[in-house]
Amino acid sequence: MKLQMTVICLLFSFFCIGQEKERTVQSSIESVTVFxxxxxxxxxxxxxxxxxxxxIKFEGLAQNLDGSSIQLGGNKEFTIVAVNHSRNYMKNAAVSPRIKSIKDSLNDVGFKxxxxxxxxxxxxxxxxxxxxxxxxxGSQSGVDVEDLIEVADLYRSRLKEVEMKIMDITEERNKLKKITERLKRQLNQLNSRANKNTTDIVVRISADVKMNAKLFLSYVVSDAGxxxxxxxxxxxxxxxxxxAYKGNVWQLTGNDWNNVMLTLSTGNPSLNNTAPSVTPWTLRFKSYRTDQRYMSNRSYEIEEAENDAMPMSGFADNDDISARLDVRVSQGTVNTEFKIETPYTIAxxxxxxxxxxxxxxxxxEYEYYTAPKFEKAAFLLGKVTNWNELNLLSGKANIYYDGTFxxxxxxxxxxxxxxxxxxLGxxxxxxVERKKIKDFCKNSVIGGSKKTTLGLEVTVRNxxxxxxxxxxxxxxxxxxxKEIEVTTLETSGAKHNTETGLLEWVLELGPGESKSLxxxxxxxxxxSKTISNL
Incomplete structure (x- = not known):
């Protein structure tokens, strides 16, 4: 009898565990580290x-969530037994305010x-x-002239009003149609980017006593940067x-980041972080084989791979900052993080x-530069030292000189x-001016050779x-x-690189001063020959 009661209790316990009810919790995004x-x-x-x-179930999360990156913690003592994630095809991602705004505009324009x-x-x-x-x-009576004129005036006036109304409304309708087309194109573009479904995370937590706890959930998503x-x-x-160092932040995770604390990291988890190893590189002669199908002497070359070793994975182009008081810089061993203290909203x-x-x-240090053969203009260069202490990444720069873009x-x-x-533009x-010296430029023929003599003058005015x-x-x-001989006749004291042909002068010009080179x-x-690019 006791054995039967024990079996019944065990079966009841397993049944209760199998029937555990999921509880969906409302979670909010507190902070985001953007790589x-x-x-x-x-x-x-x-x-x-x-x-x-x-x-405990977290639902409505980003579609492209990396399951291996899920981390869970809390502010109380409990045990995390298991963490599972799955795609939820039955629930669509939340509609962004931008999409909602366009849909409202479409409805308004459609009504008009x-x-x-x-x-x-x-x-x-x-x-x-x-x-x-x-x-x-009537058909039996004539028409009084005055009545005819009055009726004609009435028809003319009213028909004119009607035609003008139709024209005005048609023009308004055409404008509304164009607005509708633009809104639809914008909506289609946003819908094509939007995630169509979400991810759910279910966590099994074991607690010894009843408690109110705060859970901390983190995971990595791919549609952001x-x-x-x-x-x-x-x-x-x-x-x-x-x-001024700025970061252009974007995301398509399906969840708006409303009023969150951002941290921008120079790290890139997308890169292979496994250090490469160098294996022996064995050289081989190219070998040949005869195609037996045709019993001919035709040979086909077999090209061996240049390096038989495994590719050196891990080497990739990295797509790869007075500080602001609301930005804290954290310099790690390999990455730098910028913690923005002001909350941002990223749709x-x-x-x-x-x-x-x-x-x-x-x-x-400021210096001007010109290469008048290619561009008759002077460009201002700013030479900045110790820039590598600023944690910069390669990127586009908008240049403003004296307040003008x-x-x-x-x-x-x-x-x-x-x-x-x-x-600096x-x-x-x-x-800057560059011109030929006409009295010096000439062509001559001596025996079987042709000589072309050129003289050029570059003038710079401050x-x-x-x-x-x-x-x-x-x-x-x-x-x-050897058939082409180049002889330098004059350089005005230029630094001349005979291997590349480069001439370089450094000029110091006072206000209003000009110098010619x-x-x-x-x-x-x-x-008998012609030089195409002389």
Whole structure:
């Protein structure tokens, strides 16, 4: 009897465990760490745990959730028995406010369009009524002239009003149709990006006593990231270069990040983090085999792979910052994190959201540069030192000079030089001219050879009220064949690289000062041939 009661109790216990009821908790996103590619979402939820096993369900999470990255913790003592995640195809992701706004606009425009269609129908009916009742007087009696004129005026006036109304409403309707098409295109684009379903996470928690606990859930999603962008501002010498470091944050996780704390990390979890190993590289001769199918002497070459060893995985192009008081910088061994103390809202629409990170005022040396053979303009360069201490990533830079936007450039954070050159655009107050010296340029034939002699003059004028330093570069052609001989005749003291043909001058120009540089050369080659690029 006792044995039977024990078996019944065990069966009842297993039945109760099998029938454990899931409890769905409401969680909210508190903070997000955004990597260059991917992001770590940190959620919190308040829950009451009963003694024994508790099945807690987090639903409506991002579709592209990395299950291996799920972490769960809490502020009380309990045991996490199991964590499972699954795709929920029955529940769609929440509609973003942007999509909802476009749908509301479509409904509003659709209502206005329908009203215009009905107005046109009414006026078309009135027009038909007027045209079908044109007879004046009876068939047996004549028509008084004054009555005819009065009726004609009435028809003309009313028909004119009706036609004008139809034209005005048709124009309004066409405008509304164009607005509808634009809204539909925008909605289709957003819907194509939006996630169509969600992920659920079910956690089994064992508690010894009943307690109110706060759960901390974190996981990594793939549809998010950030790219660096810079605003570079300068007023020229002797002012510093101001670099504003921003992050363009985007996400398409299906959940809006409302008023969350952001941390931007220079890490990239998408890269292979396994260190490569170098294995022996064995060289082999190319071998041949005869195609026996045709019994001919035709041979087919077998090309061996250049390196038989396994590929060196792990080497990849990395898509790969005065600090702000509301940004804390954490420098790790391999990554840098910027914790933004001001909360941000990032909608799940794939749009860029500029997040300010840091601003630096960096001392710089200014120098002008020109290569008038290719561009008769002087470009201002800002040379910044110790830039590699700023934790920069490569990215696009918007250049502002003296308060005016002058264009875009790029910051290359992968260079190994101690000095970074920033192109601050053209300066029209520094004039550059390059022209041939007509009296010196000539062609002559001596025996079987032809000689071409060229002389060029480069003039640089400083139209500014302050002295400037400018680097001028030009070139003398070089030859890679004995048939073409190049002789340098004059360089005006330029630094001449005979291997590349580069000529370089460094000029110091006072306010309003001009300097001219003259260089000459001669090219000798067979008269029976023509040089295409001389």
């Amino acid at each position: 260059v590619r991917k992001a770590q979402i940190n959620r919190t939820a308040n829950v009451t745990l009963n003694p024994g096993n508790n099945l 369009l329908e009203m215009r269609n009905r107005f046109i129908s009414v006026y078309e009916e009135e027009k038909s009524l007027l045209l079908s009742n044109k007879s004046v007087g 950030w790219t660096p962008i810079y605003d570079v501002r300068s007023k020229g010498s002797p002012n510093p270069v101001n670099i 799940s629409d794939g749009q860029y959201n500029a997040v300010e990170i840091q601003t630096h005022a960096l001392p710089a 002058i264009g875009s450039s790029n910051i290359d954070a992968d260079i190994t030089k101690d000095t970074m050159e920033l192109s 053209r300066d029209p107050s520094v004039a 139209g500014k009220s302050v002295p400037i330093s400018i680097v001028v570069q030009d070139q003398i052609p070089i030859s890679n064949t 003259i260089f000459k050369y001669q090219v000798k080659y067979p008269k």
